[in-house]
Amino acid sequence: MSEIKNINTSPNRFKIQANFWEIYGIPIAFTVLFLVFSFSNKNFFTFDNIMNILRATSIIAIVAIGTTILMISGNIDISMASTMAVSGVVTIGMIVHYNINPIIAIVCGIIAGGIAGFLNSLLVIYIKIPAFIATLATLSIFRGLCFIYTKGYSIYGDQITEAYKFIGRGYVFKIPMPVIIMIVLYVIFIIIFKYTKIGLYTYAIGSNERVSLLSGVNANKIKMLLFVLGGVMSAIGGIIMTARLGSVQGSLADGTEFGIITAAVLGGVSLSGGKGVIGRTLLGALLIGILNNYMVLMNISTFYQMVTSGIVLLFALGLDRLKSKQVL
Amino acid sequence: MDNNYILEIDNISKYFPGVQALKNVSFKIKKNTVHALVGENGAGKSTLIKIIAGVYTPEEGEIKIDGNIVSYKNPADSLKSGISTIYQELSVVDDLTIAQDLFFGEESIFSRGGFISFKKMNNEAKKILDNLGFTFNVTKKVSSLSVSEKQQLEIAKAVNKNAKIILMDEPTSALSDKEIENLFKIIKKLKEKGVSIIYISHHLDEIFNICDYVTILRDGMVIDTLEVENNQEVKDKVVNQMIGKDLSKIKTNRFKKINSDKIVLEAKDFSTSNGVKNVSFKLKYGEILGIYGTVGSKRTELFKSIFTGQNKIEGQLYSKSKLILNTNPEKSIAGKLGFLPESRKEEGIFLGLPISKNIPFILYGEESKLGFLKQKKGLEATKKYINLLNIKTPSPHQIVANLSGGNQQKVVLAKLLAADCDILILDEPLVGVDVGTKNELLDIVNDLANEGKSIIIISSELPELLRISDRILIMRNGEIIKEIIENFDQKEIISYAIGGKK
Known part of the structure; x- marks a missing residue:
C-alpha cells in the first residue's frame, strides 16, 4: 500500500498541475x-444574444465534430470548408436546377460530402500522402469545382x-433549428466515442x-470511416448554411476552416493524436463564438477580429505543444 | 614504458535503476589483435560496448587508450580518441552518394569559398576504398548497396577516421556465408594496417576462425580472457564459462510428455524474406513449447511473421488443421491466436491511454454488442489483472505512460491474457520483470497450459525456459536446428544455439 501512496503524491505533483x-x-x-463580457456590455447577456451566439457557433461546432474525430486518430482534414460548399x-443545384424534392437533394448533398471524405481517405491511406497536404489539394479542387458549376454566380x-x-x-420552442441539430449530433457522437469500438479504436490509432x-x-x-464521417459533418454544416442564406455560391463557407480547427484545438484535441474529447470541442x-460576438457588439472591425482569431489559434496550439513536452 | 595494449578496461562498473549491469569489469586488448567478446543475452555486452563507444558513462573505473586515461562524455569523444563502432543497425544515409556518406560531416575539407568540390571528394573516396580493396562506384547512392556493402562502407568510414580500434557488434548477423568469408578477409587486412578489432558475436565457429583472444562475460562480470586455439577443449571451456557451472542441473516442474494428437498450430517449410529458412514445427493442444536462440537466430522474425502474415515468402501454416492462406493480426486474433511482442512500448501498449482501455482492448474488440463496448466486463478484467499481476497503480484509470517500465510490461501481458486466446505466442515475456513477478508469470503460464491453452514461449532466459517448457526448439541462423524432448541439458542447448555443436 505504501508504494501506491508514493505514486500518488510526490513525484507526480508536476503532472497533476499540468493536468489541472x-x-x-x-x-x-x-x-x-x-463574466467580463456580461458586465462590460449590457447587450451581451440577453436571451436573444445568447441564442445569436449559439446559432452563429452551431455550424462551426457541427463541422468541428468531424475535425475532432479525425484529429484524435492523428489525421486531419482541412478541406472541410470546401466540402461544405460542394x-x-x-x-x-438539384433543388433549383432540376426541381428535385428537397429531402432527396439533402440526402444527395450529404452523400456528396461523404464521397469527398472518402476521396480524402484514399489519398491518405492508399497513396500515403500526409493528410494535411492531401486535403490541402482537395480543398482547392473541391472549391474550384464549386466555382465551375456556379460560374461564379449565386444559385x-x-x-x-x-x-x-x-x-x-x-426556431423550435425559441431555440434555433441549427442549435438543435448541433445538440443532437453532439449527443450521438459523444455516445459513439465513449461507448463503442469506433471510439476506442480511434483513440488507439x-x-x-x-x-x-x-x-x-x-x-x-x-x-476511412472517420474521413467519411468528417465529410458528412461538413455536408450537414454546408446544407444548414445554404438554408440560412436561402442560396448558394461557390465561395460558400470560404475561410471557416480556421474557426473549425481552432475550436477543436481549443477543446484540447492534440495535433499529435490520441487525445481529445468531443464535448470539449463544443x-x-x-469560446470563439463569444469572442466574435463581443467584438461585433463593441463595434470592433472585422480586421481586428481576424488578428484576434489568429492569436487565439496560436495560443491554443502553444498550449498543445507545451503539454506534449511534459509527457517526454 | 613500452605499452603492448591499445585498450585497457580497468575495473568498470555501471548501474541502472535497480540493476548493476557491469561489475568491476577489467580486460586488456593487445595491439593488432582481434578480440572477441562473448556472453549470453543480458550478460552485459551491449552495456560494455556502449561504454567504450562513449554512449554511457561508467560510475566507476577507467578506460586507457595507448596507456592514457580517457574519459568520454559522448560518442564524439570516443570517435576522436580512435574508436569506431559498427552497430548492427548500420548508420549510413541512404540518400547520399557513397562518397558523400564516406565524408559525412567532413565536407569542409573539400570546400572552397563555401562550395564543395565533389570531384575532389569523389577522387579521395575512390582512393580510400581502393586501398581497402572495395570496388564501389562512389557516385552511386548508398541505397543501391547491399547490407554487406553498406557494412564495408562503414568500415571504410572508420578507417578514414583513423580508427585504432573498430568495435563490431554482431557483424555477421545479416550476412550470407560468402559475405562472412569476405568480411574475415577485410578484418585480416585491417589487422595488417595496425587496427585492433573488438568482435562481438554469438557464433563460436566465427570466433574460433578469426579471433586471437576471447573475453567471456556473465552476469555483468568478466569470467575469463582466453587465447583462442581452435580445439574442442577451448570451445567447451568457453561454453562452460558462459553458462556457469552450477546451472546445469535445473529443477523442472513440467516436461510433460504431451500425448495429445491434437495439433493446434503447425508450420511447414516456413520461410520469410528477413531470414527464416524452411522452418517446420507443430504445437500440440495444452503444450508449452519453448523457443531458444541467440540474438540473430530470427526467432522473433519467425513468430511475428506467423502472427502478422508479413514477410512470409514460402510455406504453409495450419491452425487447428485448417490451412491459413493470407493472415494478418486481425484474422489471427479472430482465430484466437495472440502475440506478445518483444518491444512492448513500440508494439504492445497505448502509452497515452488509461490502463482500463489497454488491458481489455482486444477483449473489447472480440466481444461487443452492436459495437458497444462491454465496459463492465472490461473494468472487471482490468481490476482482475491489476491484482493478479500486481500492477502498481493508484487507479485502473491511470494513463499507462505514468507507470514504471516494469508495470507497463505487465499491462501488455495483461492485455493479451485478458483476450482469452487459445494459442499464445509470448516473445520474451520475462524481460524487465523482477524475480518475484517472474515466478508468478511462470505459474500463470503453467496454469494456462493446464487449462488447455497452447503456448509458445520465446525466451533468452534458459533456466526459466527449462522450468516451464514441455519441449524446446533451438533456433540458429533462421533455422530450427534441434528439438529437445527430454534430458534438458543447459550446456548442450547453448552449444547448439551458438554453433559449438551441430
Whole structure:
C-alpha cells in the first residue's frame, strides 16, 4: 500500500498541475471571458444574444465534430470548408436546377460530402500522402469545382421553399433549428466515442497505430470511416448554411476552416493524436463564438477580429505543444 | 614504458535503476589483435560496448587508450580518441552518394569559398576504398548497396577516421556465408594496417576462425580472457564459462510428455524474406513449447511473421488443421491466436491511454454488442489483472505512460491474457520483470497450459525456459536446428544455439 501512496503524491505533483490546466484551462477561460463580457456590455447577456451566439457557433461546432474525430486518430482534414460548399452546391443545384424534392437533394448533398471524405481517405491511406497536404489539394479542387458549376454566380430561386430555409432560420420552442441539430449530433457522437469500438479504436490509432494494428484493429477501415464521417459533418454544416442564406455560391463557407480547427484545438484535441474529447470541442467553438460576438457588439472591425482569431489559434496550439513536452 | 595494449578496461562498473549491469569489469586488448567478446543475452555486452563507444558513462573505473586515461562524455569523444563502432543497425544515409556518406560531416575539407568540390571528394573516396580493396562506384547512392556493402562502407568510414580500434557488434548477423568469408578477409587486412578489432558475436565457429583472444562475460562480470586455439577443449571451456557451472542441473516442474494428437498450430517449410529458412514445427493442444536462440537466430522474425502474415515468402501454416492462406493480426486474433511482442512500448501498449482501455482492448474488440463496448466486463478484467499481476497503480484509470517500465510490461501481458486466446505466442515475456513477478508469470503460464491453452514461449532466459517448457526448439541462423524432448541439458542447448555443436 505504501508504494501506491508514493505514486500518488510526490513525484507526480508536476503532472497533476499540468493536468489541472489541461482539464480546467479552457472552462476557466470561458467562464472568465463570459463574466467580463456580461458586465462590460449590457447587450451581451440577453436571451436573444445568447441564442445569436449559439446559432452563429452551431455550424462551426457541427463541422468541428468531424475535425475532432479525425484529429484524435492523428489525421486531419482541412478541406472541410470546401466540402461544405460542394454539399451546398449539390443540394441547392438539384433543388433549383432540376426541381428535385428537397429531402432527396439533402440526402444527395450529404452523400456528396461523404464521397469527398472518402476521396480524402484514399489519398491518405492508399497513396500515403500526409493528410494535411492531401486535403490541402482537395480543398482547392473541391472549391474550384464549386466555382465551375456556379460560374461564379449565386444559385437561388423559388424552388428553395420556406420548409428548406427552416433548417437554417427556424426556431423550435425559441431555440434555433441549427442549435438543435448541433445538440443532437453532439449527443450521438459523444455516445459513439465513449461507448463503442469506433471510439476506442480511434483513440488507439491516434495513440499508436502500430500497436493497434498488432492488436487486431483494421486501422485503414477505421480511418476511412472517420474521413467519411468528417465529410458528412461538413455536408450537414454546408446544407444548414445554404438554408440560412436561402442560396448558394461557390465561395460558400470560404475561410471557416480556421474557426473549425481552432475550436477543436481549443477543446484540447492534440495535433499529435490520441487525445481529445468531443464535448470539449463544443466549448472551444463557444469560446470563439463569444469572442466574435463581443467584438461585433463593441463595434470592433472585422480586421481586428481576424488578428484576434489568429492569436487565439496560436495560443491554443502553444498550449498543445507545451503539454506534449511534459509527457517526454 | 613500452605499452603492448591499445585498450585497457580497468575495473568498470555501471548501474541502472535497480540493476548493476557491469561489475568491476577489467580486460586488456593487445595491439593488432582481434578480440572477441562473448556472453549470453543480458550478460552485459551491449552495456560494455556502449561504454567504450562513449554512449554511457561508467560510475566507476577507467578506460586507457595507448596507456592514457580517457574519459568520454559522448560518442564524439570516443570517435576522436580512435574508436569506431559498427552497430548492427548500420548508420549510413541512404540518400547520399557513397562518397558523400564516406565524408559525412567532413565536407569542409573539400570546400572552397563555401562550395564543395565533389570531384575532389569523389577522387579521395575512390582512393580510400581502393586501398581497402572495395570496388564501389562512389557516385552511386548508398541505397543501391547491399547490407554487406553498406557494412564495408562503414568500415571504410572508420578507417578514414583513423580508427585504432573498430568495435563490431554482431557483424555477421545479416550476412550470407560468402559475405562472412569476405568480411574475415577485410578484418585480416585491417589487422595488417595496425587496427585492433573488438568482435562481438554469438557464433563460436566465427570466433574460433578469426579471433586471437576471447573475453567471456556473465552476469555483468568478466569470467575469463582466453587465447583462442581452435580445439574442442577451448570451445567447451568457453561454453562452460558462459553458462556457469552450477546451472546445469535445473529443477523442472513440467516436461510433460504431451500425448495429445491434437495439433493446434503447425508450420511447414516456413520461410520469410528477413531470414527464416524452411522452418517446420507443430504445437500440440495444452503444450508449452519453448523457443531458444541467440540474438540473430530470427526467432522473433519467425513468430511475428506467423502472427502478422508479413514477410512470409514460402510455406504453409495450419491452425487447428485448417490451412491459413493470407493472415494478418486481425484474422489471427479472430482465430484466437495472440502475440506478445518483444518491444512492448513500440508494439504492445497505448502509452497515452488509461490502463482500463489497454488491458481489455482486444477483449473489447472480440466481444461487443452492436459495437458497444462491454465496459463492465472490461473494468472487471482490468481490476482482475491489476491484482493478479500486481500492477502498481493508484487507479485502473491511470494513463499507462505514468507507470514504471516494469508495470507497463505487465499491462501488455495483461492485455493479451485478458483476450482469452487459445494459442499464445509470448516473445520474451520475462524481460524487465523482477524475480518475484517472474515466478508468478511462470505459474500463470503453467496454469494456462493446464487449462488447455497452447503456448509458445520465446525466451533468452534458459533456466526459466527449462522450468516451464514441455519441449524446446533451438533456433540458429533462421533455422530450427534441434528439438529437445527430454534430458534438458543447459550446456548442450547453448552449444547448439551458438554453433559449438551441430
